[in-house]
Amino acid sequence: MNRSTLANKVQRDVSSLRENYTKGGLLEEELPDHPIKLFKEWFDEAVQSGTHEPNAMALATTDADGHANVRYVLMKGIKENSIQFYTNYESDKGKELSVNPYASVVFWWPELERQVRIRGSVEKMSEEKSSAYFKSRPRGSQIGAWASDQSRLAHGREELEERFKNEEEKYGVEEIPKPPFWGGYEIHIEQVEFWQGRPGRLHDRVQFARHESKWEKKRLQP
Ligand SMILES: Cc1cc2nc3c(=O)[nH]c(=O)nc-3n(C[C@H](O)[C@H](O)[C@H](O)COP(=O)(O)O)c2cc1C
Helix, strand or coil: CCHHHHHHHHHHHHHCCCCCCCCCCCCHHHCCCCHHHHHHHHHHHHHHCCCCCCCEEEEEEECCCCCEEEEEEECCEECCCEEEEEEECCCHHHHHHHHCCEEEEEEEEHHHCEEEEEEEEEEECCHHHHHHHHHCCCHHHHHHHHHCCCCCCCCCHHHHHHHHHHHHHHHCCCCCCCCCCEEEEEEEEEEEEEEECCHHHCCEEEEEEEECCEEEEEECCC
């Protein structure tokens, strides 16, 4: 099959891909006052569903020109009004968050036919909290954090492996400190949308929005 025939076949197949969602519903009487309660329930169910990386979330930020950028990161903490993730502060996402400290994340749990979107302002975690988490990471990940200038140009795979080896040798059996350019971010939750797939594309969508300390809920059309 030549490349253009294959491209046409893929195009045809993509347009005919569709699922009917039948696994659940989300009704007003099931909603708690605080969205984090429902988020924790849904997250626990996602873990139990056996989905791969249930804490993976697509994180959208914007650059200085207002252009969007999205990539996956792992949620590493849930608090009453925030969720957390860790990264390199000098990466593209880190630079974007320093220009516009606001983010949107989305989780997709296919086994449950559920999506959750969260938006809010973003703040760096304290050095103490980031260091405490860094300590709990596997040694290989700690070395990797030192070895990678995340998002900058790499001159081949070999260079990366060389840098990893150098860092490994530098620390030997010593404890590896947290790099100053690496740490956590907290997303202070301002809006959460719960989406449950339903038959006939008549999905349930409930949005919670925070107004000062109160949460308002509304149903949105699918
Ligand atoms: C499932 C998954 C989880 C990831 N988790 C993280 C993470 O927690 N932190 C991180 O910095 N990058 C993580 N990455 C890599 C990012 O998607 C991305 O490639 C990297 O952070 C550079 O992004 P940037 O150049 O936009 O800053 C993950 C990738 C995948 C696919």
